[in-house]
Amino acid sequence: MKNKNVKKTHKKIIIIPIVILIILAIVGGGTFFFINSKLSKVNGVNISKKPSDLGINSQNFDDTSIDKNYTNILLLGVDSRDPKVDPGLTDSIMILSIDKAHKKVKLTSLMRDMLIDNIQGEGATAGTNKDRINVIYKQGGGGQAGGQYAIKAINSNFDMNIKDYIKVDFGDFDKIVDAVGGVDIDISEDEVKVANNYIKEVAGLEGISNPPYLTHGGLQHLNGIQALGYCRIRYVGAEDFQRTERQRTVLTAVFKKLSTLGITEASSMLDTILPNIETSLSSTDMLSDASYVILNKINTIDQFRLPEDKPGYNYSTYINGTYFLGWNKAANNADLHKFIFETDANKIK
The missing domain is CATH 3.40.630.190 (LCP protein)
Incomplete structure (x- = not known):
């Protein structure tokens, strides 16, 4: 990959919304009242669950075992100087996969300079349906509309079945x-x-x-x-x-260290993190997903990144003199499906 002369920007790194799921599982040994008192701090939002509204190609995901065995959640790390005025660019984009078929937790990073389709072009790409992937939450207007817009953009470009998201402005x-x-x-x-x-x-x-x-x-x-x-x-x-x-x-x-926390430490961390969490996941879903990880003693995360480094899988592209990261959609998405769904990837048409 060639070096680019890109203007440096100083941004907060917002990278670990996954911890909220794990922490919730850790405090799961407490009372139901205690857990719910913590969950009440989360900024819960409602989004559509209709596949068409989320960019899910239902014909590709018509095997019910996929939804049963694989939970995919979009993780958004957003950097905004003032969320009330500007939703901010999404500088950390990941897909968290809870694979019940193989008892694994997986994390896929999506490069923020990737050029994707099915969104509104801005700046150098104005007038087109292409832009950098990091505009997906901002373009939707932030909040639940931004979260749903982001899910739809990811599903339509990566042929995924994501139904929920977690978003964090993570200065802590x-x-x-x-x-x-x-x-x-x-x-x-x-x-x-x-x-x-x-x-x-x-x-x-x-x-x-x-x-x-x-x-x-x-x-x-x-x-x-x-x-x-x-x-x-x-x-x-x-x-x-x-x-x-x-x-x-x-x-x-951090994931590994969380399993060693006591109830007091976990409780304190929840009080710090939860008010900054925005998610379409219900309290029941969060507890279910986190409990699955703990009950099955999953203490490692399988990792993947798109686009891949393989020859022909990524390339530099310029639009009106502005750099974007191009990628071979068919090849990268095929490997993404193999990573997330493993032996069940052939069920996705």
Whole structure:
């Protein structure tokens, strides 16, 4: 992948809405009243469940075992300076898959520069039905309309059957990492300097006078601000390709640490996270999905990313002089289905 001369932007990384499902399962040992008191903090919204409204091709998903065994949820990490005025760009887009057929949890990252169809073009793509994937929540107007619009865009472009979404404006990511006691990450020497620049920025925003800068590369224990700085690295290695990998690495580390939390720690984290959650999932659905993960002792996350690095699977494309990430839809989607549905991928027509 060639390097592009892209204007650098400083954005918060919003990467782990999956934790809400896991935390809910952890506190599941508490009383029903306690769990529901926590869930009441979530910003629940209602969206249409009609396949046509969600961009689901019903003819492709006419096997009932698919819906029974595979739950796919769209995770949106949105960066907005002022959500009341601007819904913000969706800089972290993932598909969370709970695979009951194979007892797995899977996470697929979608690159934010991907050029997708069936949406309204803006700026360089004005007058077309194409644009970057990261406009999908904003174009819908934010809120439940933005969430439904985003689901429809993803389903229609990736031939998926997603019915729900979780959206987070996640400025408290560093606090979540701190709440689980930090994470162990292997950082390269090249990544250290760039991570420190982001650590400095976050520290300034949070009024921290002595930022905890990284001093060396290698496997080390990161606190919240350090982990956030690491996740924000974009211009080291394979740019956004490797950036999404860093996000998944930290997410997976947090996932593992969550299983060790006690009820007090989990409760405190819920109070921090839940008010920032917007989701179309019902309380029953959240508890059911999270409980499945815990009861089946699933403590790892299988990871995937689109577009793939294989020759011909992605390419640079320019519209009116503006860079977009092109991708071979048929080839990438075929591999996406194999990753998510495995042996049942042939049931999708």
